Amino acid sequence: MQKSKSPESSVASVTSDQSTDPPQNYRGHTELTFSHDHLHAEVHKTFRSNLLTKFQCVSEGTATDKSPTLLNEIYTELYITEGDSGEINNEHEVRQIETQSRRSTTEDTPIQCRDIFTALPGQHKAIRTVLTKGVAGIGKTVSVQKFILDWAEEKENQDVQLIFPLPFREINLMKDRTLSLADLLHVFFPETKEMEISRDGYKVLFIFDGLDECRLSLDFNSGVKLCDISESASVEDLLMNLIAGNLLPSALIWITSRPAAADLIPSAFVHRLTEVRGFTDPQKEEYFRKRIRDQRLADEIIQHLKSCRSLFIMCHIPVFCWISATVLEEMMRGSRKGEIPKTLTEMYTHFLIIQTCIRHEKHYEKKLKDEEMILKLGKLAFRQLMKGNLIFYEEDLRECGIDESEASVYSGLCTQIFREELGLFQGKVFCFVHLSIQEHLAALYVLLSFLLYERDELSENRRSKYAHWFKRQTISDLHQRAVDKALQSRNGHLDLFLRFLLGLSLKSNQRLLNNHLTQVGNISYSQEKTVEYIKTQIKMNPSPEKSINLFLCLNELGDHSLVNEVQEYVRSGDLSGSRFSSSQWSAVVFILLTLEQLDEFNLRRYVIGYGHQTQTQKFQTPDKVLQKLLPVVEASRSAVLFDCGISDKGCAALASALRSNSSNLRELDLSYNIVGDSGVKLLSAGLKDPHCKLEKLRLRCCGVSDEGCADLASVLRSNSSNLRELELSKNINVGDSGVKLLSAGLKDPHCKLEKLRLGYCGVSDEGCAALASVLRSNSSNLRELDLSDNKIVDSGVKRLSAGLKDPQCKLETLRLINCDVSGKGCAALASALRSNSSNLRELNLSENKVGDSGVKRLSAGLKDPHCKLEKLTLNYCGVSDASCADLASALRSNSSNLRELNLKWNRVEGIGVKWLSDLRDDPHYKLETLHISWGFIC
Structure with a gap:
């Protein structure tokens, strides 16, 4: 919002016809205004x-705190x-x-x-x-x-x-x-x-x-x-x-x-x-350093949280940072003894204990035992969790036998909002500080109900005539029902509840509860039975999200066996020769998603043995490895699958990743794979999906022909496509026919493509004619075009130059390396540079027959007041000292905008270098980078 001294609003009405744009000059409605007396x-x-x-x-969660913190002191x-x-x-x-x-x-x-x-x-x-x-x-x-x-x-x-x-x-x-x-x-x-x-x-x-x-x-x-x-x-x-x-x-x-x-x-x-x-990772650290005055202690807390990946992930939530700071500051200062929490369950259990102790320290009248109040709050938490409610009112509390004055005592757990200025409409609204606290209390309630009162809150028949069967049930049975219910949940609303329920059953957490809250006796149950049941569910290969949560459940139980089994394989970087079971592959995915910092996923790290296997080795094909690791691809911003042996089967898997609502993929490099037109067709279907976020696609040397270009052109025309950059270099069968198909897509109003690379694609002046029509199109967003290593010749350059001079042209970068361009082509380009409509900022003509005559013409263009060129590359172009006089004249011109000039591998020696070097004291000289090679090649 811009600051303004004027009291007049700059924003107008949104009318009831659901128009999305506010009227620019609104008048006539009654407005809320005040006199200026x-x-x-x-x-x-x-x-x-x-x-x-x-x-x-x-x-920070406790509404009745007697000494609240100034927001500006801790705000991050x-x-x-x-x-x-x-x-x-x-x-x-x-x-x-x-x-x-x-x-x-x-x-x-x-x-x-x-x-x-x-x-x-x-x-x-x-x-x-x-x-x-x-x-x-x-x-x-x-x-x-x-x-x-x-x-x-x-x-x-x-x-x-x-x-x-x-x-x-x-x-x-x-x-x-x-x-x-x-x-x-x-x-x-x-x-x-x-x-x-x-x-x-x-x-x-x-x-x-x-x-x-x-x-x-x-x-x-x-x-x-x-x-x-x-x-x-x-x-x-x-x-x-x-x-x-x-x-x-x-x-x-x-x-x-x-x-x-x-x-x-x-x-x-x-x-x-x-x-x-x-919070981003740096903001997490900033919060703890503001929140905890002792910087040495703050550093210790940050290091501990970083060492526990699941805890550090949760620190994205500011409320969890507060919970962690509350627990870890007290424990690390030594005021509360015990092992420092390493799991979510341990952190929340310590938090619950601290809040209960705060109640005692404040000398509240103890009308009921902590155990009774925790059970009542847990009952409220569990019932409202099953209903999907985060906010509750006095009637909700009464249903669970809670008096609102009791709840206010536990203000760290249940926040009371009380507005006296509402007059006749005073009322109280309750909520748990965070959904995760509600889930922790709900899990504690289910466990204590089972242990203290032999009541199974998860059973569908807990009130039926078969309730006496309860005595045959064990905690392992309760765990299995909780696992089943969590897996049945489509949106995962019981995932964290399940983690807490399992974690609270550990003896270490039971000792914490027994010491501070309630005496439930020794819990006797077969942890191995619960662990094996979870492993069986992982083996049945549920969705990646559910599989990851089950691994986190094993983490809460302290079981890392599956992860340890495959961690060495992951570190070795060779999964192609591993005969993993489905549960082991799930472990690989879990490791990569939770223990690795993912931004770029490089498949070559995991298929390094491909192509070198002996006859006796049974290797996983790259396509199969890719399919197993697809959740990792979805979670990554960039996927590098360069030269991995990916075929159309792998492309089918990638297409499903592109269609995924949870996919984060923005860049995909499939260069030097056996993709072919069939693979491109599959990828194109994914690229047109509304959920696809891909912006950069590289298909260098992938066996793509004009048939694949037809599918890619349909992607460019799609309203759903977000593609900004396309690399098709070294696909010789694209040809002029493929370029024509792509050009039709580039002119579509829905096309967002800004960069197109068609090096060594068999393009001639006929293809240049199609691309020139793109440059003249009002709908085109093309900013960068690479046509290197094609037989463009001077006739093709003339066609492109005509497009560059069109008022609709937005092209800023043009690369024509090794395209058989001579002085005639340079004359056409110089004409484009002199055009008021041209937006060209970068031109690369390396490895062409430019010669001194071509440089002379380009130099004339550089001196024109309309020329916007900032970077010119003429490596290996037959340029001699004679050309340097023309270039020096251009650089002395007040109109020149050139910032970088590359003349490597040309016949530029002493006098030419001197002419260019002597310009540095000229007031009009703007050049920042000059590359010259003194050895010359004819």
Whole structure:
């Protein structure tokens, strides 16, 4: 959002016809504005002061903390990116975090919190409504708090006159009310009663935090249209008309939500979709160094978390950083003895114990035992987890036998939000600090119910006449049912619950619970039976996500046998000769996805024996190895499969990876493989899928002909394709016919391709004619073209030059190495350089018959005021000292923009070098790099 001294809003209305662009000059609606007298100034000052008081502190989960921390002392900038309006991800949020930890951020443009309404470079559309999504605990609410605090402290966004924070969890308490927007604001912000409503334009911002907590029926097709802020209606109608732009069209709107609820707002009303992705690895370290004053201790904590991969991954979530800091600071300082947590279960169990001890230290009246309260909270957690609820109200607590005053005692576990200024509508809203805490308590409840009361909460028949069969059940049976239920879950919502349930059954965690919370006696069960059951499920080859979670379950149980079996093979880098079972291949995938830092996946590391096997060796084919490691390919940003022996079978597997909703693949290099046209056809089907994100495809020397070019052209014409770069060099059978097919695709309005490499593809001047028509096309986005090692000759260069001079041409880089270009071709290129329409910045004519006559013509073009060329390469072009005089003349010209000149392997000796070197003192000389070879080759 740009700062402005003018109070007039720069953003207008979103009308109820779901138009996506706000009108540029809106007039005629009633707006929320205030008079500029002394009373207003005082009221405005009070309003800002109240927000400052409310939002300057953060208690990181414990709402009743007596000494909250100043937000500015610990605030660490979060990683926020501009998202897309694609399919909503309904996977378990921890699974999303674990997937996100493997996702590269190099292709994203980060947005700072203060700039949430500021358009990115190249964006010109006004931004009225922003929807920010992110998993629970990722930092959405803290981002909102920081935005408001910076405004209240008059640091940022001072072009906004008023900010109205309206969390959905509090709006829910008024869902049955009928009132006007003005009345609603009076309820939440009593100061607004002193402000007058007139037609003076004020820019105001409404922030609706927590759309996933909304219990209103948001039906944007209801047809209720409100344009006057004094008109009474239901709260849900007020909100919908405000979001749709019927009420206060000049107001800015910011909505935050967990991903699963983000589609409650129609995309037509959202001008920017952003995603809070938590902390990057450097931001994690920054948080701990701000949060923990003792820097030596902070370093120890960071190193411990880095040594436990699953814990460090979870640190993407700021709330988990707080949990970890709370636990590890106390334990490493020595105030609480015990083994430092290395698994999620250990971390959360210690956190639970610390919160319970805080209760004792505060001398709360102990009306019931810790065990009873934990069971009650666990019952609430389990029941609401099964219903998919994160937010609960007093009636939900009462169903589990919890008195709200008891819950407030355990404020580290169950946060109480209490707004006295709501007047008649005081109410309490409860939630666990994070979904993972809810899952930990739910797992503890299920385990304790089993051990203390012989009650199986996971059984479908726990209330049936067969309940007496329970006595025959063991903990291993309970584990198996939990594994089955987790595997049956389509979105993985029981994955973390399962990890906790298994981890809590370990003797080490039981000792922790016995010492602090409850006495359950010694648990006797066969851990080996549980481990073998999990291994059997892995062997049955479930989806990669479920397989990875099962390995993490084994990790919670302290069993690393499968991983250890194959880890040496992975480190050796030769999997092609390994006779792995399906469970061992799952272990390989697990190792690569969780223990490796993935950005680029290089298949050659794992098939190094291919092509060198003896007759007695039984090697896995590269296609089969690729199929086994496909989840790793999907998780990587770049896949390098260079010269691996991949055939069309491997291409079929890659096509499925490209179609995957979870694929992160942006670059794919299949050069020097036996792909052929059949493989290209399979890949093309994947490239056209809406989920495909691939931007760079390299198929150098892959046996592609004009038939494959037809399929690639269909990809270029596809609205779904994101392809920006295509490499087809050394496919001699592409020919002019293939180039013509590709050219038709390049001219399509949907085509996004910017770089095309066709070196040694059998292209002649006929193909150049087709490419010239692309350069003249208004739809083409081509910025770079490589036609090296083709028989282009001067006639082809003339055709290309005609395209370069067209006003529609966007080409900036042209490579014509070894294309039989002579002085005549250089004359045509010089003509293009002199054209006002040409955008050429880089030209490579190496290994051509340019000679002194060609350089003379190019030099004339370089001196033209319209010439934009910055890099010229003329290696091995028969250039002599005589040419250097012409080049020196061009470089002395005030019009020349040349920054780099390459003249290697030419007949440039003493006098030519002197002419070029003496230019350095010329005021018009702009050259930064000059390459000259003193040995000359004729």
